[in-house]
Amino acid sequence: MSANPAPPLERRVPLNRERVLRAALSLADRGGIETLTMRTLGQELGVGPMALYRHVRNKDEIIDGIVDLVFSEIDLCAAGADWKPAMRERAKSVGAALVRHSWAINLMESRSNPGPANLRHHDAVLANLRTAGFSIEMAAHAYSLLDSYIYGFATTQMSLPFESPADVAEVARTMLQPFAAGEFPNLVEFITEHAMQPGYDYANEFDYGLEVVLDGVERALAPDAASSSIR
Amino acid sequence: MSANPAPPLERRVPLNRERVLRAALSLADRGGIETLTMRTLGQELGVGPMALYRHVRNKDEIIDGIVDLVFSEIDLCAAGADWKPAMRERAKSVGAALVRHSWAINLMESRSNPGPANLRHHDAVLANLRTAGFSIEMAAHAYSLLDSYIYGFATTQMSLPFESPADVAEVARTMLQPFAAGEFPNLVEFITEHAMQPGYDYANEFDYGLEVVLDGVERALAPDAASSSIR
């Protein structure tokens, strides 16, 4: 017959792993990791849930995949670069990526199947430190300290239940409501005199702690040179 | 009648919120947070899932409750104590609690309904710092840095997919298997020359970073006194 019963006007471009992961990342970014289900992801791609299993072993593989996509957004530091600015830039790059993908914070370090971008990232950091003269032990110290701080800060930052100083007042009131008035005086003082002040933004704390950590590493590396760039 | 039709030999001691939370904590400690479901928890208490809802509004309230139980295990620091040893002890106490309840790491800071033990803990830390002469700003700096490090370290520590140096070899092999031999030379060196060495235990890194952080805070507080107790 000349008339097709169902004319494939727009030919179905087949799914692939890449498109599945991209859509999953976009979905997680927009609605958080909990809105990423096989059904919503299928809907996003105009496809049933089971179609995804042709391109991905299971949901865990999707999670691993989008976590590695986040790692791939982090700038790699050059091996020959001065370690301190390189580590500072890396820390900020990681922090920025975690802000862009806040659902990823608790997943970046806890996946047991690291992807290529993850491994490449770690390798580049170690390369920079070793080239800069860090012993393996010192590199281990520095790396542990830096990563603990970076991920810890991102965790505490993202878990703050407010966005602006105006929210702080509201949240603090409901949080402290069930308790006696003078039960937590220091906490109340801290909130009213600090967190509720106009210019307050917890994100600013990141740089301060980062400099403390970097200076500490520098001092441990060369005990005489105390740069003390802490403001 | 003298003969009871169904003699309540062991009279059903009624459930209460306390027992529900204790059982939930025990369950999470034994099998991880994912094994804590309303059905398993009911089974643990010899009761149907719906019975729990008489004592708890929903599952989130159970999570909030057991997180606060973990907070209640952390030693409170005295307001008048020297801040540096007090913060050191607090950090270790938090770290120890997180090791005992590793399921809690990602929940301690991310619950938006902090319980009384949580608030009491924060209040005590702030009291110590303020009494020791920290301005509100400096207390905010120090608190942010310390907590970021503590929780960040716990996160990275708990997410390591191995327990002993023997496991490291196995895990590293399977992790690096899909990649070319010389693709990550620094990572391979780090693993073989450091993580796989006999005495290696990542937990030891905690104290090192903690001293760096404490010294950094001390220096920021009194820029002249550089104690440099870093080994």
Place this chain on the structure above:
DNA sequence: CTTTTGTGTGTACACTGTACGCGTATGGCG
């Protein structure tokens, strides 16, 4: 006695991930 209140149960519903089998479109082959 009746009535109220507290406590646990059973059923049911809307979700989740995913195992299994069936159709169909596509591309290589004779």
Place this chain on the structure above:
DNA sequence: CGCCATACGCGTACAGTGTACACACAAAAG
């Protein structure tokens, strides 16, 4: 051209999740 293997997506089904709702039964109160 016909044929067929393969790749791809779909539909159904199942076990598991949190929990809303109506009910059963106990103890206590009036």
